[in-house]
Amino acid sequence: MKKGIITKVSGPLVVARGLPFAKMYDVVLVGKLGLLGEIIQIKEDLSFIQVYEETSGIGPGEEVESTGTPLSVELGPGLIGSIFDGVQRPLDILSSSFGSYIVRGVKENPINRDKYWEFEPIVKEEDFVSEGDIIGLVQESEIVKHKILVPVGVKGKIKKIFKGDKRVEDVVAVLDNEGNEIEIKMLTKWPVRIPRPIVKKLPPDFPLITGQRVIDGFFPVAKGGTACIPGPFGSGKTVTQHQLAKWADADIIVYVGCGERGNEMTEVLIEFPELKDPKTGYPLMKRTILIANTSNMPVAAREASVFTGITLAEYYRDQGYDVALMADSTSRWAEAMREISGRLEEMPGEEGYPAYLASRIASFYERSGKVVNIGKEGRISTLSVIGAVSPPGGDLSDPVVQSTLRVTKVFWGLDDALASARHFPAINWLTSYSLYTVDLDSFYKKNINEELPKLREIAMELLEKEAELEEIVRLVGIDALSPKDRMILEGAKSIREDFLHQNAYHEIDTYTSLKKQYLMLKAIIKFYEEGNKALDEGIELDKIINLDVRVDIARAKYISESDLKYFDELFEKIERDFSSLKEKSKEEVR
Amino acid sequence: MSKEYLTTSEIAGPLMIIQNVKDVKYNELVEITLKNGEKRKGQVMVAEEDKALIELYEPSIGIDPKEARVKFTGKGLEVPVSKNILGRIFNGFGEPIDDGPKIIPDDLIDINGNPINPFSRDYPNEFIQTGISSIDGLNTLVRGQKLPIFSGSGLPHSHLAAQITRQSKVLKTGEQFAVVFAAMGITFEEANFFINDLKETGALSKAVLFINLANNPVIERISLPRTALTVAEYLAFDLDMHVLVILTDMTNYCEALREISAARKEVPGRRGYPGYMYTDLASIYERAGRIKNKNGSITQIPIVTMPEDDKTHPIPDLTGYITEGQIFLSRDLYKKAIYPPIDVRPSLSRLKDRGIGKDKTREDHSDLMNQLYAAYSRGKDAEELAKILGEAALTSVDRIFVKFSDRFEREFVNQGEYENRNIEETLDIGWKLLSMIPIPELKRVREEYIEKYLKRFVSEEK
Ligand SMILES: Nc1ncnc2c1ncn2[C@@H]1O[C@H](COP(=O)(O)OP(=O)(O)OP(=O)(O)O)[C@@H](O)[C@H]1O
Numbered sequence A: 001m002k003k004g005i006i007t008k009v010s011g012p013l014v015v016a017r018g019l020p021f022a023k024m025y026d027v028v029l030v031g032k033l034g035l036l037g038e039i040i041q042i043k044e045d046l047s048f049i050q051v052y053e054e055t056s057g058i059g060p061g062e063e064v065e066s067t068g069t070p071l072s073v074e075l076g077p078g079l080i081g082s083i084f085d086g087v088q089r090p091l092d093i094l095s096s097s098f099g100s101y102i103v104r105g106v107k108e109n110p111i112n113r114d115k116y117w118e119f120e121p122i123v124k125e126e127d128f129v130s131e132g133d134i135i136g137l138v139q140e141s142e143i144v145k146h147k148i149l150v151p152v153g154v155k156g157k158i159k160k161i162f163k164g165d166k167r168v169e170d171v172v173a174v175l176d177n178e179g180n181e182i183e184i185k186m187l188t189k190w191p192v193r194i195p196r197p198i199v200k201k202l203p204p205d206f207p208l209i210t211g212q213r214v215i216d217g218f219f220p221v222a223k224g225g226t227a228c229i230p231g232p233f234g235s236g237k238t239v240t241q242h243q244l245a246k247w248a249d250a251d252i253i254v255y256v257g258c259g260e261r262g263n264e265m266t267e268v269l270i271e272f273p274e275l276k277d278p279k280t281g282y283p284l285m286k287r288t289i290l291i292a293n294t295s296n297m298p299v300a301a302r303e304a305s306v307f308t309g310i311t312l313a314e315y316y317r318d319q320g321y322d323v324a325l326m327a328d329s330t331s332r333w334a335e336a337m338r339e340i341s342g343r344l345e346e347m348p349g350e351e352g353y354p355a356y357l358a359s360r361i362a363s364f365y366e367r368s369g370k371v372v373n374i375g376k377e378g379r380i381s382t383l384s385v386i387g388a389v390s391p392p393g394g395d396l397s398d399p400v401v402q403s404t405l406r407v408t409k410v411f412w413g414l415d416d417a418l419a420s421a422r423h424f425p426a427i428n429w430l431t432s433y434s435l436y437t438v439d440l441d442s443f444y445k446k447n448i449n450e451e452l453p454k455l456r457e458i459a460m461e462l463l464e465k466e467a468e469l470e471e472i473v474r475l476v477g478i479d480a481l482s483p484k485d486r487m488i489l490e491g492a493k494s495i496r497e498d499f500l501h502q503n504a505y506h507e508i509d510t511y512t513s514l515k516k517q518y519l520m521l522k523a524i525i526k527f528y529e530e531g532n533k534a535l536d537e538g539i540e541l542d543k544i545i546n547l548d549v550r551v552d553i554a555r556a557k558y559i560s561e562s563d564l565k566y567f568d569e570l571f572e573k574i575e576r577d578f579s580s581l582k583e584k585s586k587e588e589v590r
Numbered sequence B: 001m002s003k004e005y006l007t008t009s010e011i012a013g014p015l016m017i018i019q020n021v022k023d024v025k026y027n028e029l030v031e032i033t034l035k036n037g038e039k040r041k042g043q044v045m046v047a048e049e050d051k052a053l054i055e056l057y058e059p060s061i062g063i064d065p066k067e068a069r070v071k072f073t074g075k076g077l078e079v080p081v082s083k084n085i086l087g088r089i090f091n092g093f094g095e096p097i098d099d100g101p102k103i104i105p106d107d108l109i110d111i112n113g114n115p116i117n118p119f120s121r122d123y124p125n126e127f128i129q130t131g132i133s134s135i136d137g138l139n140t141l142v143r144g145q146k147l148p149i150f151s152g153s154g155l156p157h158s159h160l161a162a163q164i165t166r167q168s169k170v171l172k173t174g175e176q177f178a179v180v181f182a183a184m185g186i187t188f189e190e191a192n193f194f195i196n197d198l199k200e201t202g203a204l205s206k207a208v209l210f211i212n213l214a215n216n217p218v219i220e221r222i223s224l225p226r227t228a229l230t231v232a233e234y235l236a237f238d239l240d241m242h243v244l245v246i247l248t249d250m251t252n253y254c255e256a257l258r259e260i261s262a263a264r265k266e267v268p269g270r271r272g273y274p275g276y277m278y279t280d281l282a283s284i285y286e287r288a289g290r291i292k293n294k295n296g297s298i299t300q301i302p303i304v305t306m307p308e309d310d311k312t313h314p315i316p317d318l319t320g321y322i323t324e325g326q327i328f329l330s331r332d333l334y335k336k337a338i339y340p341p342i343d344v345r346p347s348l349s350r351l352k353d354r355g356i357g358k359d360k361t362r363e364d365h366s367d368l369m370n371q372l373y374a375a376y377s378r379g380k381d382a383e384e385l386a387k388i389l390g391e392a393a394l395t396s397v398d399r400i401f402v403k404f405s406d407r408f409e410r411e412f413v414n415q416g417e418y419e420n421r422n423i424e425e426t427l428d429i430g431w432k433l434l435s436m437i438p439i440p441e442l443k444r445v446r447e448e449y450i451e452k453y454l455k456r457f458v459s460e461e462k
């Protein structure tokens, strides 16, 4: 086949002349090493290529060959538990075959070709099937039953269907489409920049339960929803994302480490096989796929990594699973776009980012949703997307933050002041929001407790009042406040310290069920309300705030999920303590 | 033999354009020979069919385009390595600048290295005892970590870095250590201070120094940390040594980066620094770490002097986004004559939890750390309040905390430049100070630890 010739190399951008049949976004092999690249601009006879590998040593005169297909990922059993780079190269295999450093020009199949999977058909000969229909099942990991779907654009009558041990490239079924035979294999491909088809989107109405109190309790995200976590360095973006990857009640997690630290991926690789999913009891790694394109890995592959991740996520969503994708950090992705755009000498927009930044970000988040899948049964499933953003200096006017906020429904604003006071998660309760709160209330009311939304409202109000009162205290001192106001401060403090504050590294505190969250909040509000009543009856504030039971409220977060009767005793104790306080004060009056 | 070109058409700042070239490779090393025989180095920035854009590693002063003979070497910038580099001093290209003999290389390694496969990394979790309480006690450093010192001009970061270099050890024996010192744009005096310090302690024979002084070429600062880290990788992963890399001063490095970016006429980012500075810095900082099945490690202590003490300035900001925590030096503490003037509140070692506790430091370390931090913060907050509203506004307990935080600064943080405290001493000073606080206020520590570690100080303090 005829090849193109390189005319220019400038960092990750390579220009080639005379590349036959060049199409936008087709994958090409660049130079003697055959580096992986993608055509991102065509001008007359010139193809502009972003190269996913380091281009040192490549020069004009070398050849470029087009594969004729756009950048695609491989789909099929064997993805779960894997770790890939931004263009789906298996990092574990690269490590064992080529050593500790990433070398160039090496190709390894993302999905193992030799492994046998037990294919269990669920349709029979003569059945008519079309795209999205499930024809068989494969136990991919202890907890993931992989559904083999009829590929997009394919239909026909089942002519033959096989059973038993099959490799991903073996034929598992043969369809007859009006005389044409179509072979179906477990392995399929999909171009990463094109969303996989769905029938329609539905409004998300179930919470993605994360076990993180400030999230579930105050700013919940829906299954199929989107959330944005911006914050300065060290404010807790990665820890929050890791917490979600660990504890969110999704079936499948896709974690994209995009332009961040190598050690953070190592941490996941070490921890996830050890940690047990609270729902299934199996190691978390059995439901997780990792994409790691760390900050020192090539920039162009970083640009591709979020698309690679979301395509894998869509594939499992298509199978009917609730999938959650975390991207840490989308700022690094945007910076990769900026770098490539700069090399293309495109007209820069704000802060040098390309003018299409906002639409690119929107098109990524829009691939989330609660959807009706293609396929007979009209399966409903969700894909939730949570993106971290790292704005320079933590400044929220950053174009990446602003473009993201326009398309995401939940904003968890991380706050430098809270982080440096070691209040974690440092999600600012005054500025953060969730647009799902109202839609999810009916779920909370029905499944947890009727009064939960009300409790949240009271808590939020206390925190808002606290902020106002703090202003006054700063100016004139605490003595200027009435006992009622001071009770508000005490109540708000208890919400902050005993509820919102949650230590990700504490064995028990790291995850709190909705039930327990409700009980904790209830105890705090109960104390506050009883305290207020006591004040009305003339009891001194100091006596109230020094009650022993406050220690028990503070300890509640460390109470194990299997020990929730603790709260029955706690509620009783609150009542008991207050009535004895009232008794005593009556005696004193007498 | 590769051909030499006499076809330079343009020189602007550190950039040169050479015409009518053939088979030029991106990033390859270029040697320019001046009329008088002097040689300069550069690198291909853009390779085109008939021309090449070259970025010089050295100043362009004195280069006459008509006379300059340009040779493309066909490879990247490589540094010679061998066991004999220990104890030697080099420039940013790995050329000896001391009086020692020429290095006979065992190997030549491209200074840009390859990215470590994240799957091949091993998680840093071994405690390094620096002998400095505010680091060991509260912001523990572990092997393979990258932990920068965020400082300001005029603060004693060099002294601190030298002390860390002198005192660092792992509570294990029989391992080999080395220090790689990478100096970018610092003054002769600062560099000299370091060299002398290493000499006096006999550590020079275990150190490799790369030095580019304030009056040396700015552009050499771009290759210097890469050269130094290539050597560090060789020592760590080929010779099994535990390498501590001091990078000083990253602010000078970033300024060099900005200067070159401006010369290339790139669209400037914040404060004129290039948009790719994050990625560029990551290509340096991410070279710290441990690798599975290899014995050595690379621990990095970059020094960043924050312009105007502003941590949102792009240099500390982007550094913080890549490193695993930071140690903050404070001008206030410095003025109070506290050495090292480490402000423990904004400081954080993100990997500390992996390196402390039973079998690593001591079982009570984590609780104690949280309690000291909380008590100090409370004291400082109360102090702030007292400044506005007067002492009278404080409760009696808060007054104790104010006193505590003052003693904490003077007795825990403050220590001699040559005082090497072991971890037991550090933790015990912590407990001793806590004993001035009423026990019910100590909410972050387990009762058993109060019994075991605190009680013995209570009577003593009274
Ligand atoms: N929920 C939490 N519980 C306990 N500690 C936390 C929590 N969140 C954050 N931290 C602390 O804050 C540190 C920094 O958090 P993290 O790494 O998530 O920050 P980040 O916002 O991702 O920073 P960067 O932008 O530099 O990647 C952690 O190493 C940890 O010490």
Ligand SMILES: [Mg+2]
Pocket: A237, A238, A239, A260, A328
């Ligand atoms: Mg992070």
